[in-house]
Amino acid sequence: MPQEPARASAITDLMRAGRENSRLSMVFRYAIADRLGVTVSDLECLDFLADVGSATAGQVAERTNLTTGAVTSMLRRLQQAGYITAERDPADRRRMIVAIRPERIAELDRPYERFAERVRRLVEGYRVEEVMLLVRHFGRLQELYLTELERLRGSAEGSSPG
Numbered sequence: 001m002p003q004e005p006a007r008a009s010a011i012t013d014l015m016r017a018g019r020e021n022s023r024l025s026m027v028f029r030y031a032i033a034d035r036l037g038v039t040v041s042d043l044e045c046l047d048f049l050a051d052v053g054s055a056t057a058g059q060v061a062e063r064t065n066l067t068t069g070a071v072t073s074m075l076r077r078l079q080q081a082g083y084i085t086a087e088r089d090p091a092d093r094r095r096m097i098v099a100i101r102p103e104r105i106a107e108l109d110r111p112y113e114r115f116a117e118r119v120r121r122l123v124e125g126y127r128v129e130e131v132m133l134l135v136r137h138f139g140r141l142q143e144l145y146l147t148e149l150e151r152l153r154g155s156a157e158g159s160s161p162g
Contacts (some may be wrong), residue, residue: 033112041066041085042078046100046108054099056089065149084106 003011024039033043041064046064050054055063061071075098078084083104089095100108123131 028115035111036108038078038081038083039074041070042074042083045071045074046083047077050099050105050108054097056095056097058095059075060098065153 022041
């Protein structure tokens, strides 16, 4: 059954806006990484650690979609730069637990502060129902991203695309 023209046009506009938002988000991430003197992958790692508190190198590899070798180099670089600590996991001495150094958190947050404040003001103008729609939308998008990442990782490992 064909879509009505107004709906099809609105969906096209939404898809275009989503792509542009994604592009600008990446450009913004590169600018922040540059400001902090790190790579975008480093920044993804630091953001992940800020969210979870601490993680193993394997968890960082999964989150950043990097190889364990690349993560090992990245973690060594971030540790030498004083951004993170790395300690052996007491439960499994083969694993390293990494965490952001608490005294560096404010420095990592600083480049986001103005943008975060402007987003907060923007969202304050939305009704609760609109905010909840956005929360559901982003949650569903995250599920789609995770599914596609899993599919891409499987394809990279020799599985047939599904």
